[in-house]
Amino acid sequence: MDVKKVIVSGLLAGLVIFIASMLASKIFGVIFPWLDAEYQNESIFRPWTDPLMLLYFAYPFLLGIILAWFWQKTKSIFGENIKGGVNFGVVYWAITSIPGMFITYSSFQVSLLMIISWSVAGLIGAVLAGIVFVKLDSPMLTNKI
Structure with missing residues (x-):
């Protein structure tokens, strides 16, 4: 496995997930x-002035690198085309987000709307990351990364 390719594609996927x-x-x-007012509840969320909130911005890039590694291990299962990338994203999302949002809703005092918004954003980001991996694995780009 090409570590450089995993890191580069993971960082690009992280940027796409972040956006x-x-x-x-x-x-x-x-x-x-x-919904914006709910984010201001400091009983649930850290204030943006807390230095630990900088880690929030590292999350999509860490996720992107992990997903890039996982894509390299599983792309033959999903297929190396757009449909395969979309399926990769949907499967990742279903395995992680559905149970994650279930436990979040059951244990934190956040609204169902917030859970839905996080779930939708997660699905979009995961699918787009899968598409990024497919595109970066295309023969035209494979030798350039």
Whole structure:
């Protein structure tokens, strides 16, 4: 396995996940303005002034690198085309997000709307990451990474 390829494709996927997450958050915030107020609840969330919140921005890149590694191990199962990338994203999302959001909703005082917004953003990001991996594995790019 080419470590450089995993890191480069993982960082690019992380950027895509980050952008998708931010856009989904903004869209949900515009449609449901009270959702933004829920994020301000310091009984649940750290304030943005807390230095640990910087780790929030590392998450999509860490996830991207892990998913890139996992893609390299499983791409033959999913297929190395767009449909395979989409399926990879959906399977990852179903395995992690559905149980993760279930336990989050059952144990934290967050609204169902917040859970839905996180789930939708996660699905979009995962599918886009799968597509990024397929595109970066294309013969035209394989030798350039």
